[in-house]
Amino acid sequence: MGPTQIQATSPPSVFKRPVHATLTSATGGLALAPDAFSYGPQSLQILPNAGATSGGDSVQIYGYGFGSDAARITVKIGAANATVYKN
Numbered sequence: 001m002g003p004t005q006i007q008a009t010s011p012p013s014v015f016k017r018p019v020h021a022t023l024t025s026a027t028g029g030l031a032l033a034p035d036a037f038s039y040g041p042q043s044l045q046i047l048p049n050a051g052a053t054s055g056g057d058s059v060q061i062y063g064y065g066f067g068s069d070a071a072r073i074t075v076k077i078g079a080a081n082a083t084v085y086k087n
Contacts, residue, residue, distance in 0.1 A: 016040035041065035 006023075013019065018035035025031075035042070043063040051057035059082065066073055075082040 010037065010039075013039045018042045038065040041067075 016039050018038040021033040021036040023031040041063065042065055043061050045062040047060050047062070048057065051059070059077070061075065070084045070086060073084045075084050
C-alpha cells in the first residue's frame, strides 16, 4: 500500500443495504463516499422499466452485491419469477 491506497476490513453490521464509507486522515481531512459499500445487494437502475404484458422483454438490472453465479440469483417481476441468464 502507498499514499494513494489503503485497505480496511469491513466491520460486522446489522444493515443489509448500502452504507456510507468515511475516511478521516491524521490531519483532520475528511472524505465521504455515500452508499459506497454494501452489506447486501443494491439495484441502481432497471432498464427498460416497462414491457409487454406477454413478457419476453430483456431487462438489465444494474447495481452491485448480486454475486457472480447467475444460477444462484433470483429475480421476480411482480409476483412472477424472471429467468436470469447472465450476470
